[in-house]
Amino acid sequence: MISQTLEYALRAVVTIAQHEGHPCTAKQIAEITQVPAPYLSKLMQRLVRAGVVHSQRGLHGGFVLAEEPCELTIWKVVDAVEPFQRIHECPLGIKSHDSTLCPLHRRLDRAMEMVQELFCSTTIADVLAEPGAVTPLCQEKKTFMINANIKSLKHSAEESGKKKTKKKRTPAAE
Amino acid sequence: MISQTLEYALRAVVTIAQHEGHPCTAKQIAEITQVPAPYLSKLMQRLVRAGVVHSQRGLHGGFVLAEEPCELTIWKVVDAVEPFQRIHECPLGIKSHDSTLCPLHRRLDRAMEMVQELFCSTTIADVLAEPGAVTPLCQEKKTFMINANIKSLKHSAEESGKKKTKKKRTPAAE
DNA sequence: GTCATTTAGGATAAGTTGATCTTGAACTCC
DNA sequence: GGAGTTCAAGATCAACTTATCCTAAATGAC
Numbered sequence: 001m002i003s004q005t006l007e008y009a010l011r012a013v014v015t016i017a018q019h020e021g022h023p024c025t026a027k028q029i030a031e032i033t034q035v036p037a038p039y040l041s042k043l044m045q046r047l048v049r050a051g052v053v054h055s056q057r058g059l060h061g062g063f064v065l066a067e068e069p070c071e072l073t074i075w076k077v078v079d080a081v082e083p084f085q086r087i088h089e090c091p092l093g094i095k096s097h098d099s100t101l102c103p104l105h106r107r108l109d110r111a112m113e114m115v116q117e118l119f120c121s122t123t124i125a126d127v128l129a130e131p132g133a134v135t136p137l138c139q140e141k142k143t144f145m146i147n148a149n150i151k152s153l154k155h156s157a158e159e160s161g162k163k164k165t166k167k168k169r170t171p172a173a174e
Numbered sequence: 175m176i177s178q179t180l181e182y183a184l185r186a187v188v189t190i191a192q193h194e195g196h197p198c199t200a201k202q203i204a205e206i207t208q209v210p211a212p213y214l215s216k217l218m219q220r221l222v223r224a225g226v227v228h229s230q231r232g233l234h235g236g237f238v239l240a241e242e243p244c245e246l247t248i249w250k251v252v253d254a255v256e257p258f259q260r261i262h263e264c265p266l267g268i269k270s271h272d273s274t275l276c277p278l279h280r281r282l283d284r285a286m287e288m289v290q291e292l293f294c295s296t297t298i299a300d301v302l303a304e305p306g307a308v309t310p311l312c313q314e315k316k317t318f319m320i321n322a323n324i325k326s327l328k329h330s331a332e333e334s335g336k337k338k339t340k341k342k343r344t345p346a347a348e
Numbered sequence: 349g350t351c352a353t354t355t356a357g358g359a360t361a362a363g364t365t366g367a368t369c370t371t372g373a374a375c376t377c378c
Numbered sequence: 379g380g381a382g383t384t385c386a387a388g389a390t391c392a393a394c395t396t397a398t399c400c401t402a403a404a405t406g407a408c
Contacts, residue, residue, distance in 0.1 A: 002259075002286070003396095011266075033266070034266050039396065042397085055355060057403075058353060058405025059354075059407065060406070061354050061355070061405065062354075107296055112176070114285075115175070115285045115289060118284065118288065178365085179365075200385070213367050229385060230385080231374045231384050232374060233384075234383085235374090235375065236384075237385090
């Protein structure tokens with residue numbers, strides 16, 4: 001229900017927010033978020049074009065958030081990578097349903113509306129600040145996280161042998 | 175966010191419920207729901223295997239609901255055609271996150287949980303009974319609907335020249 | 349200016365979903 | 379049992395999503 005690409009984008013944005021102050025390179029983000037590097041690269045381009053992040057080429061370049069984490073909602077990221085298809089008119093083309101959707105489509109749209117509301121009311125800062133929680137996306141505890149990540153990146157980036165995990169998406173768990 | 179196939183399945187189930195008492199053929203359902211007939215046929219097979227509807231071959235055969243509309247929830251249909259992927263463990267494989275998801279994944283899962291709750295609490299009967307509403311999926315007012323549909327089907331089925339509309343899915347509206 | 353670094357963009361491939369077609373099997377009616 | 383009706387199943391195709399690769403363009407350090 002939540003696409004792979006959207007999940008990737010959110011991971012990336014959270015990662016950049018965690019390293020506020022200096023840009024993250026696509027390679028760094030890819031390692032932390034465990035997203036295939038070439039694909040992440042494309043995805044970052046989308047985020048740049050949508051104005052969610054800014055990019056900077058060259059040495060010490062990378063990506064930074066275009067907004068403060070407390071201003072950037074999950075919704076904005078969703079909207080950037082794959083705009084939600086709210087149901088605004090009858091999918092069957094029944095004209096009389098365009099003003100008032102039929103009960104079925106009203107409910108489907110209501111479901112999407114609820115998700116939209118939740119996403120609109122959640123900022124990246126909210127995700128980072130979650131009290132008592134484990135750190136988003138990373139093993140370490142909150143305080144140590146940033147330095148730990150940066151250091152481990154510096155190292156692992158050197159030899160980054162491409163480890164093809166080839167993990168097949170589990171088709172159903174529920 | 176809600177897949178084409180799921181939408182088709184719900185249209186089909188609602189249509190069958192609207193014609194309770196006698197089976198609907200795949201052809202009839204396809205016309206009413208405006209779903210490509212061969213595809214609907216495959217989809218109905220899935221619903222049969224999942225136990226949402228029963229099928230009957232031969233003259234006067236077709237599909238009927240396996241449960242009363244007031245017992246059949248939208249959720250059961252969802253679960254039959256494409257089981258929701260709730261997030262039960264950390265998608266990044268971080269072991270310490272499996273018991274308590276990180277804030278990001280917790281929120282994504284929460285969004286899905288909300289939708290699940292809404293779908294679980296809505297039955298097909300609810301959809302049909304919506305007060306004051308237009309009839310699900312069809313132009314006519316509630317009382318006239320059933321006969322009108324059946325009759326118009328009898329006619330249009332005769333000459334049903336395959337009209338290739340080839341309507342491209344509108345990529346984004348929101 | 350040159351070089352290492354880093355993003356941008358195009359072309360392409362693999363995998364999944366959406367859609368079609370054809371044949372076979374079950375059922376009703378006569 | 380034969381004819382007409384209707385679902386079942388397999389093979390196939392098209393479109394979209396996910397993923398990869400390679401080359402170009404921008405940037406900063408020297």
